[in-house]
Amino acid sequence: MTAPIECSGLTKRYGELTAADGLTFSVEPGSVMGFVGHNGAGKTTTLRMLLGLARPSAGDAYILGKSCRNADRSHLSAVGYLPESPAFYRWMNPREFLAFAGDILGMDERECRAKAGEMLDIFGLSRLAGRKIAGFSKGERQRLGLAQAMIADPTLLIMDEPTSGLDPMGRHELLTLISEMRGARTVFLSSHILEDVEKVCDRVVMISKGRLVESGSLREVVERHAEPGLTIEVRQGTEELARALEGESWSGTVSLREGLIRLAGPDMDKAQHEVPRLVSSLGLPLVSFESGGGDLSEVYLKLSGGGDGW
Amino acid sequence: MVVFGFLISALYPSLSKMTAFSQYWEQFPKNLKNLFGGSNVNILTPEGFLTLEYYQMILIIILAAFTLGFTASCIVKARENGTLELILAHPIERWKYTLTSSVSLATALAGLSLLAVATIMAASPVFDMGISFAGQLKLLVILWFMMLALGSISLFASAAFNSTGQVYGLGIGILIASYLINYLGNNWSAFKFIDRAFLYHYYAPYSAMTESGFPWASLLYYALVSVAFTTLAVIVLQRRDISV
Numbered sequence: 257m258t259a260p261i262e263c264s265g266l267t268k269r270y271g272e273l274t275a276a277d278g279l280t281f282s283v284e285p286g287s288v289m290g291f292v293g294h295n296g297a298g299k300t301t302t303l304r305m306l307l308g309l310a311r312p313s314a315g316d317a318y319i320l321g322k323s324c325r326n327a328d329r330s331h332l333s334a335v336g337y338l339p340e341s342p343a344f345y346r347w348m349n350p351r352e353f354l355a356f357a358g359d360i361l362g363m364d365e366r367e368c369r370a371k372a373g374e375m376l377d378i379f380g381l382s383r384l385a386g387r388k389i390a391g392f393s394k395g396e397r398q399r400l401g402l403a404q405a406m407i408a409d410p411t412l413l414i415m416d417e418p419t420s421g422l423d424p425m426g427r428h429e430l431l432t433l434i435s436e437m438r439g440a441r442t443v444f445l446s447s448h449i450l451e452d453v454e455k456v457c458d459r460v461v462m463i464s465k466g467r468l469v470e471s472g473s474l475r476e477v478v479e480r481h482a483e484p485g486l487t488i489e490v491r492q493g494t495e496e497l498a499r500a501l502e503g504e505s506w507s508g509t510v511s512l513r514e515g516l517i518r519l520a521g522p523d524m525d526k527a528q529h530e531v532p533r534l535v536s537s538l539g540l541p542l543v544s545f546e547s548g549g550g551d552l553s554e555v556y557l558k559l560s561g562g563g564d565g566w
Numbered sequence: 567m568v569v570f571g572f573l574i575s576a577l578y579p580s581l582s583k584m585t586a587f588s589q590y591w592e593q594f595p596k597n598l599k600n601l602f603g604g605s606n607v608n609i610l611t612p613e614g615f616l617t618l619e620y621y622q623m624i625l626i627i628i629l630a631a632f633t634l635g636f637t638a639s640c641i642v643k644a645r646e647n648g649t650l651e652l653i654l655a656h657p658i659e660r661w662k663y664t665l666t667s668s669v670s671l672a673t674a675l676a677g678l679s680l681l682a683v684a685t686i687m688a689a690s691p692v693f694d695m696g697i698s699f700a701g702q703l704k705l706l707v708i709l710w711f712m713m714l715a716l717g718s719i720s721l722f723a724s725a726a727f728n729s730t731g732q733v734y735g736l737g738i739g740i741l742i743a744s745y746l747i748n749y750l751g752n753n754w755s756a757f758k759f760i761d762r763a764f765l766y767h768y769y770a771p772y773s774a775m776t777e778s779g780f781p782w783a784s785l786l787y788y789a790l791v792s793v794a795f796t797t798l799a800v801i802v803l804q805r806r807d808i809s810v
Contacts, residue, residue: 307655310807332657339655343648360656404652 258321260285260412260442261306265315268301268466275301277466278315283459286439290457290474291446292556298466299446300340303416307337320412333361336410340417342401346390350381350400353389357404375403395426402433412442419452431456450553460552464560474552481558482550483508485520486527491541500538506530511554520550567628567678568685574619575689582610600752604772612695613775616686621705621771625682626741629709632678633671633717634737640667641724641803642733651808664725664800671717679710701775708781711788712769716741718795725803740765765791 261283268276276298283289293299304310306317308324317324322331344353351372358368376382379399384392392400398418405413418434419427434456437443447453453460454474461471470477485508490497498517501507508521519527528547535542581587591599591609599607603622607614641664644650654660683706690697720737727733744764751761761767768784 304807304809309651309654310809311805327659329657329659332655335655337652337655339648339651341648343652345649357656360653360658362657 258285259283259318260320261289261444262318263302263306263315264317266302266305266312266317267314268298268305268310269313274466276305276312276463279463279466279468280315281461281468281471283442283444283461285442287459288434288438288443288445288457290453290460291444291463292448292450292453292460292552293446293463294448294560297448297463299448299463300416301466302463303337303414303444303446306414307332307335333408334411336405336408336413338398338401338405338413338415338418340420342397342404344389344397344400346388348389349384349386350376350389350403351385353400354403354407358407361408363408371407375407378406379403394421395423398422398426398430402430410441412444413437414444414446416446417448418445419447419449427452450551450556454552462556462559464556469559470555478550478552478555481555483520483522483554483558484524484547485518485550485554486524486531487544487546488517488519488531488535489515489543489545490517490535491543493538493540497535497538497540500534501531504530504534509554513551513553518550518554520554567625567682570624570628571620571682571685572689574616575686575693575695577619578612578615578695579693582612582615597753601749604752604770607772611776612690612697613701613772616697617772617775620686621709623745625709626712626769629675629678629682629713630716630737630741633675633713634720634734636671636674637667637717637720637724637737638730638733640671640721641799642727643724643730645728645808646730654808660803661800664721664796664803668718668721668796668799671721672714675713675717676710679706679713682709698775704780705771705774708769708771708774708784708788711785711792712765715765715788715791715795718792718799722795722799722802725799725806 259282263279263281266276266279267274279302291299291302301310305312305324306319308329312324320331320334322328345356348356354372354375355368358371363371376385379402381396381399381403384396389397389400402418405415419430422430431452434443434445438458445453445457457474459472460474460477462469462477470481472480488497494512494515494517498510498512501510501517501519506521506523506526507519508523508527509519511518519531521527524547531545532542588610603618607617609615609618641650644653654663683702686697687699687702689695716737719740720733723733723736727736744766747757747761747764748766750757751767768781768787770781770784774781
């Protein structure tokens, strides 16, 4: 079966700057693939090359088996694209805009009207159907952008930072929608928000400074690269404990995330014995103390050589 | 445009009877007359009056403003606001997009040029101007083709440049330079050669309305400019990256 997306040595140079540097990877059919990298890592440039909006300086990319250098763009009718900041004709209402999107995808007028109504229902925009897009909130625009990308029932959906700028509710709704697509279509989701990628993706491609640093299933990537570590939760004094841990020779890397302390380093056997003693000596109430692997952000920071530009 | 054309036509019966108005125009030095439309223009005739007050400058400014705005919005402005990215991420070939923009411009300009000329034709019997239909028809074609040529240059700029301001700047610059070089060419022979390369040299509304032949040379020049710059616009958009 043809890979929905396949990149082979894909490179883009802007003068001295190399935005994408010999990227080689492929996306499995029916998967939700995360395309991960910090801001400026080359994600959007890569997506633009895939869609034929930018010309590669070297290498090639294939979407549904067709080269992005190909003048024939008919294969893009099976591809939905949600840009980072979807643009609209502000004077249109969503129904008109979706009908327009269907029209440029070659759907007939009746089909456009029917699909526009269906998309408005699915994405909760029916009550806004008659309102001008100019007055829409960021979340409403994002939903309309996704409705536009989905109108022709694409087999491949490409999304550029879909959750960026959304409030927690909008973000949750969008991630749920993406999760529900798994198996039914291939999703290629570019994001620098690693929590989102961890929530919805089953595979991941990581890039840093235009270069591929890792790819594979999410679990494999994390298991392969995450250092052994401990997760510690105290009822109070989290920051005090983190500071104390940083001062210990056996502690390694200390990071704080959502009220938990993550400790990673080579000497976790010793840490396992020392942490309860240290917590107790500080007089802090220990809630939980678990050993286990790290997360995607830890892996990315390790592989990309730090959080430069994150 | 329609209101202005009608008002100008309404002024003609009164002004044509004012000998002072004619004398005032006759007192102008030849060079100054050329700046406003030509020393050979008889201002007391409806054709001469319309040339000076409507066709030579005001109508061109109105149509040029529309042309530059239209061509800028087709490509460079659409790129700035992201709609071009959205459209070209779909199965639409860029050359088709450029040619569709060009055809839409041609259609819109045909309509506007027709409206401009039809206004004068409608006003002619009302204000007893006796304007010839054949002359207006010739003028309609030349006006349309001149704006098409300007529009094609502007469409090329829209494909090649990165900001709306640059497109407006080039379009306005070309129009002003063309007008001034035509003025210089009409007054000093040293400029005649270079004048032949510019748009205004081939736009002579008074001659179109008063002389019997059809200005084929003008038509050919504008057609060549239009085809050349539309082709360039297609090539440039085909080769460039689309970024917001």
